[in-house]
Amino acid sequence: MIDHNTQLLDEAKRRGELLPHVDVQAVAELLAASFTGVQLLSQLHSQRRDLPERAVVLLESFLPAIAVPAVLARLDITPDRASRLLAE
Helix, strand or coil, X not given: CHHHHHHXXXXXXXXCCECCCCCXXXXXXXXXXXXXXXXXXXXXXHCCCCHHXXXXXXXXXXXXXXXXXXXXXXXXXXXXXXXXXXXX
């Protein structure tokens, strides 16, 4: 998971989508650890039924610290995004 995050964040940084201060490796590890915690809480509270909503809260909190404003304006991080993509 960390390697995948690192690759995606490296690509985003090369495209100018991340703020200049972002340490790609540190953010990749923090994101993996944070999502692991979100999964655990979701499992404990609802057998993961609320995982999409919890993931959105994580991303809404996390992304403004790493992404440039123009990218934030274009992102779709709504809970139903995955099901809409699968339906296409």
